[in-house]
Amino acid sequence: MRYLPLTPADRQDMLGVIGATSIDDLFADVPEAAVLDGPIHGLPLHASELAVERHMTALAKKNLAAGDAAFFLGCGAYRHHVPASVDHLIQRGEFLTAYTPYQPEIAQGTLQMMFEFQSQVARLLGCDVANASMYDGSTACWEAIVMARRVTRRGKAILSGGLHPHYVSVARTMAKFTGDVLDTRLPVLGANPDTDDLIALIDDDTSCVVVQYPDILGRIGDLSKLAEAAHAKKALLVAVVTEPVALGAIRAPGEMGADIVVGEGQSIGVGLQFGGPYVGLFACSEKLVRQMPGRLCGETVDAEGKRGFVLTLSTREQHIRREKATSNICTSSVLCALAWSIHMTLLGEMGLKQLAAINHAGASAAADMLAGVPGVELVTPSFFNEFTLRLSKEARPVVRDLAHKGILAGVSLGRLYPGAGELANGLVVAVTETTTEEDVATLASALREALA
Amino acid sequence: MSTINQSGWRPTTPEAGEASGATFTGNRALMLEEPLIFEIGSSDTTGVDFGEMPEGKSRLGGLERKSIGLPGLSEPETVRHYTRLSRQNYAIDLGLFPLGSCTMKHNPRLNERVARLPGFADLHPLTPVDSAQGAFEVIDQLAHWLITLTGMHSVAMSPKAGAHGELCGVLAIRAALEARGEGDRKILLVPISAHGTNPATAAFANFTVEDIPATDDGRVDLEALKARLGPDIAGVMITNPNTCGLFERDMKAISDAVHAAGGYVYCDGANFNAIVGRVRPGDLGIDAMHINLHKTFSTPHGGGGPGSGPVVLSEALTPYAPLPFVEKDGAGYRLVEEETAGEHHAGTFGRMVAFHGQMGMFTRALTYILSHGADGLRQVAEDSVLNANYILRSMEDVLDAPFAKSGPCMHEAIFSDEGLPEGFSTIDIAKALIDEGYHPMTMYFPLVVHGAMLVEPTETESKAALDQFIGAFRSVAARARNGDPSVKTAPHFAPRRRLDETLAARKPVLAWKDPDVAQAAE
Numbered sequence: 001m002r003y004l005p006l007t008p009a010d011r012q013d014m015l016g017v018i019g020a021t022s023i024d025d026l027f028a029d030v031p032e033a034a035v036l037d038g039p040i041h042g043l044p045l046h047a048s049e050l051a052v053e054r055h056m057t058a059l060a061k062k063n064l065a066a067g068d069a070a071f072f073l074g075c076g077a078y079r080h081h082v083p084a085s086v087d088h089l090i091q092r093g094e095f096l097t098a099y100t101p102y103q104p105e106i107a108q109g110t111l112q113m114m115f116e117f118q119s120q121v122a123r124l125l126g127c128d129v130a131n132a133s134m135y136d137g138s139t140a141c142w143e144a145i146v147m148a149r150r151v152t153r154r155g156k157a158i159l160s161g162g163l164h165p166h167y168v169s170v171a172r173t174m175a176k177f178t179g180d181v182l183d184t185r186l187p188v189l190g191a192n193p194d195t196d197d198l199i200a201l202i203d204d205d206t207s208c209v210v211v212q213y214p215d216i217l218g219r220i221g222d223l224s225k226l227a228e229a230a231h232a233k234k235a236l237l238v239a240v241v242t243e244p245v246a247l248g249a250i251r252a253p254g255e256m257g258a259d260i261v262v263g264e265g266q267s268i269g270v271g272l273q274f275g276g277p278y279v280g281l282f283a284c285s286e287k288l289v290r291q292m293p294g295r296l297c298g299e300t301v302d303a304e305g306k307r308g309f310v311l312t313l314s315t316r317e318q319h320i321r322r323e324k325a326t327s328n329i330c331t332s333s334v335l336c337a338l339a340w341s342i343h344m345t346l347l348g349e350m351g352l353k354q355l356a357a358i359n360h361a362g363a364s365a366a367a368d369m370l371a372g373v374p375g376v377e378l379v380t381p382s383f384f385n386e387f388t389l390r391l392s393k394e395a396r397p398v399v400r401d402l403a404h405k406g407i408l409a410g411v412s413l414g415r416l417y418p419g420a421g422e423l424a425n426g427l428v429v430a431v432t433e434t435t436t437e438e439d440v441a442t443l444a445s446a447l448r449e450a451l452a
Numbered sequence: 453m454s455t456i457n458q459s460g461w462r463p464t465t466p467e468a469g470e471a472s473g474a475t476f477t478g479n480r481a482l483m484l485e486e487p488l489i490f491e492i493g494s495s496d497t498t499g500v501d502f503g504e505m506p507e508g509k510s511r512l513g514g515l516e517r518k519s520i521g522l523p524g525l526s527e528p529e530t531v532r533h534y535t536r537l538s539r540q541n542y543a544i545d546l547g548l549f550p551l552g553s554c555t556m557k558h559n560p561r562l563n564e565r566v567a568r569l570p571g572f573a574d575l576h577p578l579t580p581v582d583s584a585q586g587a588f589e590v591i592d593q594l595a596h597w598l599i600t601l602t603g604m605h606s607v608a609m610s611p612k613a614g615a616h617g618e619l620c621g622v623l624a625i626r627a628a629l630e631a632r633g634e635g636d637r638k639i640l641l642v643p644i645s646a647h648g649t650n651p652a653t654a655a656f657a658n659f660t661v662e663d664i665p666a667t668d669d670g671r672v673d674l675e676a677l678k679a680r681l682g683p684d685i686a687g688v689m690i691t692n693p694n695t696c697g698l699f700e701r702d703m704k705a706i707s708d709a710v711h712a713a714g715g716y717v718y719c720d721g722a723n724f725n726a727i728v729g730r731v732r733p734g735d736l737g738i739d740a741m742h743i744n745l746h747k748t749f750s751t752p753h754g755g756g757g758p759g760s761g762p763v764v765l766s767e768a769l770t771p772y773a774p775l776p777f778v779e780k781d782g783a784g785y786r787l788v789e790e791e792t793a794g795e796h797h798a799g800t801f802g803r804m805v806a807f808h809g810q811m812g813m814f815t816r817a818l819t820y821i822l823s824h825g826a827d828g829l830r831q832v833a834e835d836s837v838l839n840a841n842y843i844l845r846s847m848e849d850v851l852d853a854p855f856a857k858s859g860p861c862m863h864e865a866i867f868s869d870e871g872l873p874e875g876f877s878t879i880d881i882a883k884a885l886i887d888e889g890y891h892p893m894t895m896y897f898p899l900v901v902h903g904a905m906l907v908e909p910t911e912t913e914s915k916a917a918l919d920q921f922i923g924a925f926r927s928v929a930a931r932a933r934n935g936d937p938s939v940k941t942a943p944h945f946a947p948r949r950r951l952d953e954t955l956a957a958r959k960p961v962l963a964w965k966d967p968d969v970a971q972a973a974e
Binding site: 004035310324 | 486488489490493494495496497498499500502505506507508509510511512513514515516517519520521522523524525527530531533534535537538539540541542543544545546549551554556558559560562564565566567568569570571572573574575576577578579580582583584585586587589590593597600601612613614615616618619623626647648649651652653654655656657658661698699701703704727729730731732735736750752753754755756757758759760774775790791801802803804805806807808809810811812813815818819822823824825826827828829830831832834835837838839841842844845846859860882883886891892897911912913914915917941943946947948949950951952953955956957960961962963964
């Protein structure tokens with residue numbers, strides 16, 4: 001077998017050194033009733049690289065890849081062009097096949113990258129500090145709610161209707177077990193985010209207000225007033241960003257007073273990958289850092305005074321604190337964080353702003369073109385690269401039918417909010433630098449036909 | 453120049469030359485120092501070409517952003533920066549990586565190629581179900597393998613990593629207890645040798661943790677456990693093979709006793725790689741077990757994630773499994789989410805994560821599993837156990853092996869710092885191994901062994917590689933025993949000497965500060 005270097009002769013020699021007569025001797029502690037005497041029946045045996053590749057390629061071909069369609073899906077995962085050097089660099093064995101940097105003398109590559117990543121994330125989100133990444137945006141969002149509870153010692157979180165429904169669903173699952181109270185609502189298919197409604201709900205029991213920016217319908221609202229209102233009641237503002245490219249164009253939540261800013265980093269460097277692995281972003285103000293979950297890398301010096309980096313503040317973490325840890329999380333998403341950091345380094349501030357401007361311009365043109373289709377109305381007057389349309393009929397079957405024609409038209413709100421009345425006609429459309437004018441024209445004419 | 457940049461990549465000695473042993477650059481031939489992107493990049497440099505900036509009216513609601521402070525590099529500078537950084541890392545691709553309990557095995561490159569096929573890599577998670585049938589088939593095939601290899605009833609695929617899988621299993625237990633009207637069972641019994649995630653997970657799910665006593669031979673004390681069982685016990689969390697590298701002989705008896713007392717058995721499957729194809733956890737009475745796909749099924753560790761932690765479940769816990777999951781539907785597959793769960797999965801405890809879990813890890817793990825097949829996976833377990841026992845028996849005369857008489861070890865061998873001279877401990881042996889060109893073993897874990905050294909060679913090492921490692925390990929152990937002071941100051945030849953972790957924690961510097969800002973703060 002190509003992945004196993006031992007030869008039959010090696011195995012015999014080694015058994016001799018051990019003082020065993022057969023491999024079965026080494027499994028002597030397994031109770032007899034549980035011993036399997038040969039390969040499990042009904043499962044295939046080993047296969048060549050060629051055969052496996054053929055099998056997996058056939059499965060891959062059963063999917064409609066985004067690149068093979070006119071593609072407009074967003075809602076928490078975005079298709080952007082990732083420069084070729086990103087994937088090349090993350091496949092260097094020294095990154096790909098390294099472990100968590102517990103031995104810093106021989107892990108400075110990963111550690112320095114983490115420090116750079118933390119610094120880039122903090123600046124992008126407008127915060128003082130960021131951790132070395134979480135599983136994804138949805139789990140980072142829940143961890144932020146728990147962190148707000150620890151900081152404020154209050155148990156009620158108010159969730160905006162504009163928060164991604166999967167994020168709400170994850171929080172709801174966890175809150176059932178932890179006893180946190182969640183005040184949730186559905187989005188309203190209208191022009192503005194629900195900022196004013198949220199302000200009215202904040203009271204002395206509120207630990208935090210959780211708001212997505214841009215929100216699930218693509219809307220953008222100033223968070224400053226919400227932050228002030230939360231702070232007036234000694235509550236925290238948690239902002240969630242699912243499309244970080246937006247922050248190349250619009251103000252960062254941290255700059256507007258958000259105390260904790262979390263996000264899904266996927267759209268920079270990572271790729272769609274059917275939902276994972278992604279990379280959760282987590283940033284906060286300096287004064288809250290000891291309540292922050294997740295891995296942190298910090299600067300220090302070695303015995304000769306040279307600058308170096310180590311994992312730090314691990315007294316928050318499970319391997320030291322066990323049941324008293326800030327979170328049970330052990331791993332982060334370092335390889336995805338590396339891809340994110342490389343892509344961000346390639347972009348730089350100038351490139352990120354250009355990328356954001358191109359996305360916004362493309363989305364604006366597409367919104368106008370699609371709004372000109374009879375039966376289509378643009379719901380969201382302000383947006384970044386994603387906007388919501390109200391169709392003259394239910395959007396979900398339209399999306400399904402167009403997919404069969406090779407057009408991935410967007411995310412129907414009926415898929416995200418099944419059974420939620422007026423939302424059923426909503427269609428969220430994302431446009432990035434990968435979307436061509438022909439793609440938009442294709443979608444417009446397909447919608448014209450579908451809604452006629 | 454920045455105040456926090458006076459050491460590091462800049463020359464530490466102004467007088468470069470043969471006499472001082474210093475170089476102008478601070479480099480040592482192929483050992484290259486590398487500054488931070490914030491020191492070499494600038495906000496008006498980019499490695500990506502976009503052409504003309506578009507014109508037109510902004511619809512950003514008056515929230516236009518001004519300066520961000522992000523450095524950029526051109527492509528050649530970027531490639532060089534990260535290539536130089538990579539060379540400061542140890543990795544499996546460079547050599548044996550005997551990190552016990554972490555299972556650093558070879559990562560086959562076919563896995564990487566397959567994960568990058570556009571049909572998998574360029575697929576949106578909310579793409580209409582009809583357009584993602586191949587992805588659901590991957591999930592279903594992998595699920596079938598995991599269920600069959602473990603002899604369990606079902607599998608929850610969505611958990612993002614091992615600890616997330618633990619949470620999934622513990623939440624399923626909680627949901628099952630509540631459904632039985634026994635939500636007042638609040639105590640989970642966890643051995644002191646368990647990984648820190650176990651008690652942290654239990655606490656996160658609002659359970660109280662109590663220790664399970666161990667016997668002198670390194671296993672769970674069955675009689676003591678039985679004596680503690682009762683109506684307040686929700687269940688146990690046990691690692692098998694355990695963190696001392698031993699198979700829990702009494703696992704079935706433990707499960708039977710816990711079940712008889714109304715509790716559930718969670719198994720930490722971190723060490724499933726030692727028994728895959730030889731033992732099915734389902735035959736040992738396990739109710740839930742997470743599988744770290746990176747440990748048993750060779751997905752890359754990536755410097756600390758991403759992981760993936762599917763959880764196999766017994767029939768008793770299956771009704772509570774999280775959303776979403778994939779189900780056969782005639783010739784195709786359908787996705788069971790919040791919308792349709794009510795029809796036949798009303799007991800679900802809910803969603804743990806956006807979308808479908810770590811699809812990119814599923815494709816890699818399935819590729820690995822199909823490569824090995826049922827026969828190859830069994831050989832994986834056998835070779836990993838053989839290699840560990842070979843190290844155990846080749847080292848026990850120079851290092852204390854506390855459980856050497858407890859029977860064969862499984863996939864990892866454990867040693868202690870017993871018998872080292874005053875002032876020498878496990879960390880010194882670990883750091884001296886770095887100079888020998890190895891990543892050290894796991895240090896000071898599990899907690900039940902004083903100065904624990906947990907060595908896991910994995911099945912992807914040749915006998916020659918093992919022999920060389922044993923030679924180095926014996927040499928370092930002998931130097932420590934003889935009180936060689938240079939062991940105390942190792943590593944001497946790594947890119948950095950021992951780092952000051954106390955300083956890092958006392959005055960945390962967690963992000964780059966521009967030099968003028970950093971200076972003003974002082």
